[in-house]
Amino acid sequence: xxxxxxxxxxxxxxxxxxxxxxxxxxxxxxxxxxxxxxxxxxxxxxxxxxxxxxxxxxxxxxxxxxxxxxxxxxxxxxxxxxxxxxxxxxxxxxxxxxxxxxxxxxxxxxxxxxxxxxxxxxxxxxxxxxxxxxxxxxxxxxxxxxxxxxxxxxxxxxxxxxxxxxxxxxxxxxxxxxxxxxxxxxxxxxxxxxxxxxxxxxxxxxxxxxxxxxxxxxxxxxxxxxxxxxxxxxxxxxxxxxxxxxxxxxxxxxxxxxxxxxxxxxxxxxxxxxxxxxxxxxxxxxxxxxxxxxxxxxxxxxxxxxxxxxxxxxxxxxxxxxxxxxxxxxx
Ligand SMILES: [Mg+2]
Numbered sequence: 001x002x003x004x005x006x007x008x009x010x011x012x013x014x015x016x017x018x019x020x021x022x023x024x025x026x027x028x029x030x031x032x033x034x035x036x037x038x039x040x041x042x043x044x045x046x047x048x049x050x051x052x053x054x055x056x057x058x059x060x061x062x063x064x065x066x067x068x069x070x071x072x073x074x075x076x077x078x079x080x081x082x083x084x085x086x087x088x089x090x091x092x093x094x095x096x097x098x099x100x101x102x103x104x105x106x107x108x109x110x111x112x113x114x115x116x117x118x119x120x121x122x123x124x125x126x127x128x129x130x131x132x133x134x135x136x137x138x139x140x141x142x143x144x145x146x147x148x149x150x151x152x153x154x155x156x157x158x159x160x161x162x163x164x165x166x167x168x169x170x171x172x173x174x175x176x177x178x179x180x181x182x183x184x185x186x187x188x189x190x191x192x193x194x195x196x197x198x199x200x201x202x203x204x205x206x207x208x209x210x211x212x213x214x215x216x217x218x219x220x221x222x223x224x225x226x227x228x229x230x231x232x233x234x235x236x237x238x239x240x241x242x243x244x245x246x247x248x249x250x251x252x253x254x255x256x257x258x259x260x261x262x263x264x265x266x267x268x269x270x271x272x273x274x275x276x277x278x279x280x281x282x283x284x285x286x287x288x289x290x291x292x293x294x295x296x297x298x299x300x301x302x303x304x305x306x307x308x309x310x311x312x313x314x315x316x317x318x319x320x321x322x323x324x325x326x327x328x329x330x331x
Pocket of ligand 1: 101142166167189190208
């Protein structure tokens with residue numbers, strides 16, 4: 001059951017379901033609800049494995065995006081890293097990153113098999129070499145390594161141009177130990193959402209912040225200002241419409257470093273044409289409204305709509321008062 005405010009917001013929502021090119025982060029499609037507001041569109045698309053509490057943070061972010069105007073000067077842009085999908089050929093993807101997207105920082109998810117991981121890193125480095133481009137690599141392990149595996153892997157990683165290794169281990173104790181014993185910078189992503197973030201400096205050098213899972217731009221800024229280590233802004237596989245608050249965060253919080261917002265390249269379909277992908281290594285910090293034709297083409301069936309209604313109800317009940325106030329003023 002929703003209160004009248006929740007019903008009113010819900011009645012403005014537009015369902016969407018779009019496809020990825022390949023499986024990524026265990027998903028092959030992205031779906032959710034877009035809410036229009038006086039400031040623009042907000043995207044509510046928490047992953048299926050997210051708890052109601054995490055979904056509530058995402059809804060908080062979506063409401064903020066739709067109801068709180070953002071002041072961005074015309075012409076603002078952020079540099080971004082390219083991303084190589086789990087099932088993509090590293091040579092092809094590296095060429096695309098450099099020659100089509102103009103990116104010189106490349107992110108790749110590794111951590112299943114060390115031999116294969118090193119082969120993929122070799123492919124990236126040698127491909128960049130053939131086009132005479134110096135690059136930096138961001139490696140994301142998503143917590144897959146034990147401390148022992150990480151120590152072995154880090155020895156091998158020393159020979160690559162790695163900017164940082166993101167979430168090499170899942171638990172804080174392993175990260176702390178690893179941090180003391182290796183030289184490559186360690187970034188944390190999942191850790192800052194599950195642990196109290198004051199102690200991050202003790203086990204990491206960089207924090208990855210993501211606007212939707214952290215509850216919006218203001219919450220993300222608050223975390224970035226208090227976390228004690230530099231941040232990099234990344235996305236959570238939002239559509240080109242839902243990417244905007246993350247672009248703003250990158251522009252405001254880490255303007256000198258590429259953001260992890262080149263994820264449009266992973267989408268097969270989207271709600272705008274063309275899909276937002278890097279051009280000359282950058283993406284413009286501007287809102288993109290969904291194309292009504294594409295919203296119709298990528299609408300959801302009744303069962304999916306029911307699923308999103310349940311997710312929305314659970315999240316709405318957990319909304320902070322601030323979000324309710326924003327809605328009361330703007331709906
Ligand atoms: Mg990550």
